[in-house]
Amino acid sequence: MIIGIPKEIKKNECRVAAIPSAAALFVKNGHTVLVEPSAGLGSGYPDEAYVRAGAQITPREALYEGCDILYKVKEIEASEYDLLHENQIVLSYLHSNAHREMTEELLKRGITGLCYEDVDDERGEFPMLAPMSILAGKGGFLAALHFSQSVHGGRGLLLSRVAGLATPEITIIGCGWSGIGAAELAAAFGNKVTMLEISKKAMENAQAKLPVNVELLYSNRENLETCLKRTDVLINCILWPKTRKDHLVFREDLKLMKSGAMIIDVACDDAGAIETCRSTSHDAPIYFEEGILHYAVDNIPSGFAETASQMLSAATLPYALEIANHGIVEALKKDPHLRRGLTTYKGMLTLKETADKHGIPYVDPLVAISREQ
Numbered sequence: 461m462i463i464g465i466p467k468e469i470k471k472n473e474c475r476v477a478a479i480p481s482a483a484a485l486f487v488k489n490g491h492t493v494l495v496e497p498s499a500g501l502g503s504g505y506p507d508e509a510y511v512r513a514g515a516q517i518t519p520r521e522a523l524y525e526g527c528d529i530l531y532k533v534k535e536i537e538a539s540e541y542d543l544l545h546e547n548q549i550v551l552s553y554l555h556s557n558a559h560r561e562m563t564e565e566l567l568k569r570g571i572t573g574l575c576y577e578d579v580d581d582e583r584g585e586f587p588m589l590a591p592m593s594i595l596a597g598k599g600g601f602l603a604a605l606h607f608s609q610s611v612h613g614g615r616g617l618l619l620s621r622v623a624g625l626a627t628p629e630i631t632i633i634g635c636g637w638s639g640i641g642a643a644e645l646a647a648a649f650g651n652k653v654t655m656l657e658i659s660k661k662a663m664e665n666a667q668a669k670l671p672v673n674v675e676l677l678y679s680n681r682e683n684l685e686t687c688l689k690r691t692d693v694l695i696n697c698i699l700w701p702k703t704r705k706d707h708l709v710f711r712e713d714l715k716l717m718k719s720g721a722m723i724i725d726v727a728c729d730d731a732g733a734i735e736t737c738r739s740t741s742h743d744a745p746i747y748f749e750e751g752i753l754h755y756a757v758d759n760i761p762s763g764f765a766e767t768a769s770q771m772l773s774a775a776t777l778p779y780a781l782e783i784a785n786h787g788i789v790e791a792l793k794k795d796p797h798l799r800r801g802l803t804t805y806k807g808m809l810t811l812k813e814t815a816d817k818h819g820i821p822y823v824d825p826l827v828a829i830s831r832e833q
């Protein structure tokens with residue numbers, strides 16, 4: 461197959477889907493790899509590194525036209541629609557439920573869209589989302605450290621243990637991948653860290669991984685209110701169901717928080733678990749609501765592009781290689797977890813949550829792929 465690795469065009473998106481060692485593996489398996497000029501540069505990989513791996517540096521239009529698999533990081537932007545062609549396979553974080561127009565374009569153009577974020581595994585986890593979640597959690601704490609500084613809009617509190625002074629308090633909601641990532645750094649800096657969680661299993665897992673200055677509490681209204689009153693930083697790391705309309709932290713709750721406290725919304729679901737959350741960008745990462753600084757950047761890992769690209773490439777490569785080696789239909793037939801991430805297929809919408817959200821008819825992935833047999 462011909463694999464195309466484009467340069468991401470989303471603002472401040474510096475990641476690349478496949479690093480040169482991944483490109484080399486496709487070539488070794490008999491595939492052709494096209495790489496757009498400077499696709500890997502933002503992650504520290506010059507074109508020459510891809511050429512050494514056996515890839516061909518190819519201009520954007522020719523790459524989109526020539527490849528069977530478009531191997532990407534972020535959503536398809538409007539300027540890319542006309543570059544796509546029927547039956548092309550797009551592998552990416554597509555976020556189809558948040559991008560209705562893009563989803564309709566993929567359907568209209570007969571694109572096979574596979575979302576990294578929806579492919580699960582036998583443990584019910586999301587192996588292509590987890591590495592970016594860990595990074596986003598760590599990056600979320602580092603953003604708190606940065607924006608807490610007086611010169612960056614914060615109240616000037618150093619988020620670290622300092623002899624003679626009260627230790628800062630950090631509350632993290634959700635003990636999953638991003639929550640643990642945030643807690644690791646927050647605790648390592650000596651802060652008092654409290655995590656709120658509804659799942660006992662997730663708490664036990666976090667307890668085993670994190671140091672003893674991390675307190676784990678059941679997430680309920682009483683514990684949340686206690687934390688809101690005392691916390692210096694609230695970090696939201698909940699995977700909020702796409703269809704949920706209520707909130708965990710309401711606008712009114714912000715009045716309970718200390719003056720100068722901040723909310724880091726790693727999950728960054730617009731009006732999701734945090735009512736006042738609206739996603740932001742690396743260019744304009746913060747805003748204030750009810751006097752509380754909010755940070756809700758929707759691609760935190762891009763700030764750590766070299767690390768993120770290495771992690772992303774390692775996580776997605778086995779799936780991309782399986783598809784390239786056996787074809788998309790065989791790969792989907794064999795793997796129910798991969799089917800879970802199939803979003804669009806020959807004009808059919810195959811991701812239930814997105815279908816429900818947009819009111820578009822849903823077709824089960826297995827039915828969709830067997831329809832053409």
Ligand SMILES: NC(=O)c1ccc[n+]([C@@H]2O[C@H](COP(=O)([O-])OP(=O)(O)OC[C@H]3O[C@@H](n4cnc5c(N)ncnc54)[C@H](O)[C@@H]3O)[C@@H](O)[C@H]2O)c1
Pocket residue numbers: 589590592593594596633634635636637638639656657658659662679697698699700708725726727728756757758759760761
């Ligand atoms: N901003 C970014 O750049 C970025 C990057 C990666 C991931 N994310 C997002 O971060 C979010 C979290 O991802 P994750 O991989 O860490 O998820 P995860 O599934 O590993 O963890 C979520 C945890 O939240 C817990 N939870 C659910 N409801 C809760 C409640 N009411 N109170 C307390 N805990 C609750 C769950 O039990 C689970 O343990 C996702 O929405 C993901 O899309 C954002």
